[in-house]
Amino acid sequence: MRLYQTFLLTILAVPAIAQQPEQTLTYRAEAAVTVSNGDYAPLWLTANRYGMTSNESKNAYLRAGIAWNKSLKHNWRIAAGLDLAGGKNLTSNFWIQQAYADISWKKLTLSLGSKERSGFPLEKNEQLTSGWMVEGPNTRPVPQIRAEIRDYLDIPGLGHWLALKGHLAYGKFMDGNWQEDFVARGEIFTKDVLYHSKSLMLRLGNKDKLPVEFEFGLLTAAQFGGDRMQKNSDGSIGLIRDMPEGLKDFWKIFFPTQKSTLENVEGNHCGSWNFGLNYYYGDWRFRAYLEHYFEDHSQMFWEYGRWKDGHIGVEISFPQNRWISSLVWEGLNTTDQTGPILYDGVGGSFNDLQMSGGDNYYTNGEYLGWQHYGSSLGHPFLMGPQYNTDGSNEVKGCRVKAQHVGISGTPSDEWKWRMLVSYSRNWGSYKKPFDKVTKQFSSLVEATYSPNRLKGWSVTAAIAIDRGNYPGNSTGGMITLSKTGGFGL
Template identity: 35%
Template sequence: MYHRLRVGLLVVFCLSIGNLFGLFAQHSTDYYSLSMVGNAGNGIFAPYYLSANKHGLVTHSKSGYLRASVFKGLEMNKRFSYEFGIDLVGLMSSTSPVSYYSDGNLKTYNPGVSSFFIQQAYIGMKYRMIFISAGCRELTDEVVNFELSSGGLVWSGNARPIPQVRAGFIDFVDIPFTKGWVQIKGELAYGKFMDNDFLRDHYNYYNQYITTDALYHHKSISFRSNPDKPFVVTIGAELAAQFGGTKRYYEKGILIDSLTMKSPTRLKDFFKILFPSSGDGQTNEGDQAYYYGNHVGQWNLSAEYRFKDNSSVRGYFEWYFDDASGMGKFNGWDGLWGLEYKSGKKNWLSNVVLEYLDMTNQSGPLNWCPSDYNDPKLD
């Protein structure tokens, strides 16, 4: 039990059986857990440091949940291994209040209590260093320290897991002919957003579009220098996208059928998302003028030096982009800048993280596109 005196009260009770090896560690083991969490504070929403990095489980100032989990991890010392996980949550709080327009008037109501849901449910396997998995599981940004960071720029750790199929390298592997001096890691995923009910409940239906049944795509690639050396450099890129779905327009709460459009999800559209390209005549005008789907991503760079006493210091940078100007780093100091120290020992102070987050530029006042404006300002 511990207290956040400035922002509220968080009470935790946890009973665990087996070796509680980190859920996101590469060499995880089997374990079972049962936990109960409650928090209380002022206002509608939970304070940031009570809700951050909880994968959407804590959202209200007064809430709680009971959680039961069973996991089997991959055995990395075996050529072939399999994994699975099931994580059930009983929620003891209602969802966020909703404001909406009806007959030209703004109204508010509470959708009620979501009593039970599946937080994680997945299966997976690996052969040598190649893995494939299916289902929804809590994933985190691999660049930042999940427990101490403010969160990654593409994977924040603040939202519910997305059901998806993932495949790639389970860890870094040597690139042939580099004699271990350069390693590579990457993965590819397709999934589906499961937030239709949330969107419908929180949409005001007043002269706005709403898109439901959207699909999800994610890919990443990283290169790392020899990890056995004291100085290690890692550079990578990550891209996530929304595509497909049905877009509907409401005017003063009335659906305008003539403006409803369903984005195609043909086989070639999956390739258009994998290799970003313009949409065809069956997509909306924006996807035809630019790229099919909604893409966001980041470049990342980290450099770590390990001392002889096994302590280390690491600097890292995540550089977010939503258009060409951000991708080309024409967005000033925007990004997540971090410095991490590890003592290499299990004591009262084992890790220290210092971060600076700047999102003031946002790629300038206009998208980078000559057809939008002849001389877009980037300051």
């Protein structure tokens, strides 16, 4: 918190070096109530909302925030924001949702703090997609120091035919106390875990001369450092291991290496290969994308044959009309995981043999669930520990096949709507398979009204239905009232 305050004061104290600087100060206030009749709230009233809601069948939140942006001369910009939230039946009674300060020059930005970021580096329609595989809007932001080129930057001298974007970040997970409260006695949890991610994406094509663009690149993320703890049978807390987090460990996480194929790299690593293809035809836009997820080298490359796991999608953006603006179809498969066999040669008959199957997505031997405050950091169909009734900190259902459709429209400048429909099957994991394949249908219908006569006000009503056996049947609704505006400067 002291670091946040220091950086915010520094930014706010920057002198106005432009003669006529452009600046904005905006505010946002929002309240939402969710009511449902199942053991859990319907999936689409919980998932991909930046952790603002919870899977509790009845929950409510109130949030308020401000954001300041200022343009300086010589293409410099500064920004800062603060967003506070609290509520009932959530993972916290009160928390800081966003607290950040940014300084930018052209397309390069240095950002410090918690900030809602999504769709990076692979673009998807945030309102219609089912999610991202590595990181997305499914949980609260992770506080971090982040250098990034968020929007594609043309490489000079190539006539706008090649562009790049990317980022480098280090941060810290803030859910150690939540884990301690959540896990059952005898279970393991972690505290003060550090975070790292980086990406590089390239875009080939110049749509002004040829209506086709191709994107490809790599995203990697990791957990490292922190403490591995256990809640004892009497409720006391014991330290199992203080995991390395010295200066050299930051380098080991940035560039993970192994001394041999039988030795794991330090930390918990995951990532995705990302591909996108855009085609423009008049006012139409057609986009296809693939996000291939991996947790180690066996899925990162074609060591074990072609890739079978990933998230594939198609989006159609329609010409302006009264009813439909975008349509998304997506398919998800995480059932392969390089096959069911994991053999590392330790204590076996073949000491020099390794078979790196059974990757057990989103659950690591040292760092447990790839989660933050109980929600999966990646795709919500791989449900986080908040759904575990036994108080274990792991992602139990990681072998999933799913189909998803999203559609949205803007009938007028006062109304907009969206609909999500999903069907998933879940096998559990190779290590702990479910007794039978679970099936789940999840749907959402949502409409937002923003009356012109009440500038800045909007109300959103949503109805969602879940049917199946993981996480179960539920019917519920959500009402959200929000007000946005600005202050004259």
